Amino acid sequence: MxxxxxxxxxxxxxxxxxxxxxxxxxxxxxxxxxxxxxxxxxxxxxxxxxxPTRRALLVAAAVRVAERQTHDVPAGLDLLEGLRHLRAAVRSPANVVWHELVHAARTDEELRRDLAPALRTYHRRTRAAVASLRPAGHPWTETHQTALRIVVTYLDGEAAVAHVLPDPDRDEATLRALADLVRPLLEQP
Amino acid sequence: MxxxxxxxxxxxxxxxxxxxxxxxxxxxxxxxxxxxxxxxxxxxxxxxxxxPTRRALLVAAAVRVAERQTHDVPAGLDLLEGLRHLRAAVRSPANVVWHELVHAARTDEELRRDLAPALRTYHRRTRAAVASLRPAGHPWTETHQTALRIVVTYLDGEAAVAHVLPDPDRDEATLRALADLVRPLLEQP
DNA sequence: TACCTTCGATAGCGGTCACTCGCTAACTTT
DNA sequence: AAAGTTAGCGAGTGACCGCTATCGAAGGTA
CATH class of the missing domain: 1.10.10.60 (Homeodomain-like)
Structure with a gap:
C-alpha cells in the first residue's frame, strides 16, 4: 500500500x-x-x-529535460571524441523535445516567459559540455569561446536538419572536417 | 471588369x-x-x-518561398561580404517561414511528402548561394564542399537561435571568426 | 472505528478547428 | 441575349481542444 x-x-x-x-x-x-x-x-x-494547465505540464517537462542534460558530461576526451559525444547529445530525443518547446516559444509569449529559467539551465549545460573539448589546464581565450560557440551552434543546426533529412553517409566526414577546422584554434595558446 | x-x-x-x-x-x-x-x-x-486543404495552401506557400529565394544571389563578393549576405538571407522572414514548415514536417508525414519537391529547390538555392563564396575560376574540391556545408548549416542554425535569443552585439565578431575559420580552406588550391 | 483529506476516474462544457453546403453575382460561351 | 460556368460568401457541421464539476476509492489521523 x-x-x-x-x-x-x-x-x-x-x-x-x-x-x-x-x-x-x-x-x-x-x-x-x-x-x-x-x-x-x-x-x-x-x-x-x-x-494546472497544459502549458505548466510542458514547462515542467522542459525543466526536467534541461536539468537531466546538465549531468553526465564526460571529461578527458580528445577533440574528435568530444565532438562525437556532443553531436550525440544534441541529436538525442531529449534535445528534440527541447527544440520542440523552444521553437513553439518563438510565437507563444507566455510559453517563452515560463521557459526562461529552463533556457538558462540549458545554456549552462552547453557551456559545460563544450568546456570538456579543450585540454584541461589550458586557459580559455575569447577566440576559443567564439570557436566553440560556432561548433555548438553548428551541431545544433545540423541536428535539426538531420531529423528531417538524415544523411548518415556524410555524418562522419563532416565531423572530421569540423574537427580539422577548429583544431588549430583550440590547440593554439 | x-x-x-x-x-x-x-x-x-x-x-x-x-x-x-x-x-x-x-x-x-x-x-x-x-x-x-x-x-x-x-x-x-x-x-x-x-x-483543397489547409495543407495544400501551406505547401503552395512553401513552394513559392523556395522559388523566390532561388533568385537574386549576387556574385563577386569577397568572403566576409558573402557570409554577411548569406546570413541576411538565412535570417529573412522568408527563411523563417521555411523553417516553420520544415519543422512541422518532422512530425507530419503527409506534409513532409508534399514538401519534398520544394525541399530540393531549397537545397539548390543554398548550393548556389554558397558557390559565390569561392573566387571564380577555382575548381571545387570535396574539402570545399564539406567546409561550405558546415558554413551554411551553421548559419541556418544560428538564425534559428537568433529568432528566439537575438545577440546583435556578438553577431559581427562571430561572422569574422567564421570567415577566418574557413578562409584557409577556401583559398587553398 | 469514525472522520477527514487527497487522488484519480468520468462526463461534459464552451470554444475553435478544418471543411462543406447552398446560394448570389460575375464572367464566358453560344 | 440565353445558357452555362466559376468566384466568392457566410452560416453551418462534426470532431476535437483545454479544462472543470462531481463523485467514489484509498490513505492518513484520531
Missing amino acids: PTQLERRTATTTALLDATEAVLHERGYAATTTAAVCERAGVSQGGLFRHF | PTQLERRTATTTALLDATEAVLHERGYAATTTAAVCERAGVSQGGLFRHF
Whole structure:
C-alpha cells in the first residue's frame, strides 16, 4: 500500500515521461492533454490535479529535460571524441523535445516567459559540455569561446536538419572536417 | 471588369501572401484557415475554392518561398561580404517561414511528402548561394564542399537561435571568426 | 472505528478547428 | 441575349481542444 506521496510522484513522473515521448513523436501542437494522459495511463481529469494547465505540464517537462542534460558530461576526451559525444547529445530525443518547446516559444509569449529559467539551465549545460573539448589546464581565450560557440551552434543546426533529412553517409566526414577546422584554434595558446 | 483568371490569381496571391505573413507572425499551429482568410480579405469558403486543404495552401506557400529565394544571389563578393549576405538571407522572414514548415514536417508525414519537391529547390538555392563564396575560376574540391556545408548549416542554425535569443552585439565578431575559420580552406588550391 | 483529506476516474462544457453546403453575382460561351 | 460556368460568401457541421464539476476509492489521523 503506497503512501499518498508515492502515488503522487508516480503519476507525475508517468505524465512527464509521456509528455516527453509524445513531444518527440508527434510534436508540440499534437501533444494534447488527452494524448499524454492516454500514454501515461492516467485519466484526463487526473492530469489537472498535478498541473494546472497544459502549458505548466510542458514547462515542467522542459525543466526536467534541461536539468537531466546538465549531468553526465564526460571529461578527458580528445577533440574528435568530444565532438562525437556532443553531436550525440544534441541529436538525442531529449534535445528534440527541447527544440520542440523552444521553437513553439518563438510565437507563444507566455510559453517563452515560463521557459526562461529552463533556457538558462540549458545554456549552462552547453557551456559545460563544450568546456570538456579543450585540454584541461589550458586557459580559455575569447577566440576559443567564439570557436566553440560556432561548433555548438553548428551541431545544433545540423541536428535539426538531420531529423528531417538524415544523411548518415556524410555524418562522419563532416565531423572530421569540423574537427580539422577548429583544431588549430583550440590547440593554439 | 477583370477576367476570371485575373480575379483568381489576385485572390490566390492574396491568400499566399497572407499565409506567409501569418506563418511568420504566429507560427505553423496558429496559421488557421480563418486567420489567413481574414488577413487576405477573403471569406473562409473562398479559400477552399482554390486550395483543397489547409495543407495544400501551406505547401503552395512553401513552394513559392523556395522559388523566390532561388533568385537574386549576387556574385563577386569577397568572403566576409558573402557570409554577411548569406546570413541576411538565412535570417529573412522568408527563411523563417521555411523553417516553420520544415519543422512541422518532422512530425507530419503527409506534409513532409508534399514538401519534398520544394525541399530540393531549397537545397539548390543554398548550393548556389554558397558557390559565390569561392573566387571564380577555382575548381571545387570535396574539402570545399564539406567546409561550405558546415558554413551554411551553421548559419541556418544560428538564425534559428537568433529568432528566439537575438545577440546583435556578438553577431559581427562571430561572422569574422567564421570567415577566418574557413578562409584557409577556401583559398587553398 | 469514525472522520477527514487527497487522488484519480468520468462526463461534459464552451470554444475553435478544418471543411462543406447552398446560394448570389460575375464572367464566358453560344 | 440565353445558357452555362466559376468566384466568392457566410452560416453551418462534426470532431476535437483545454479544462472543470462531481463523485467514489484509498490513505492518513484520531
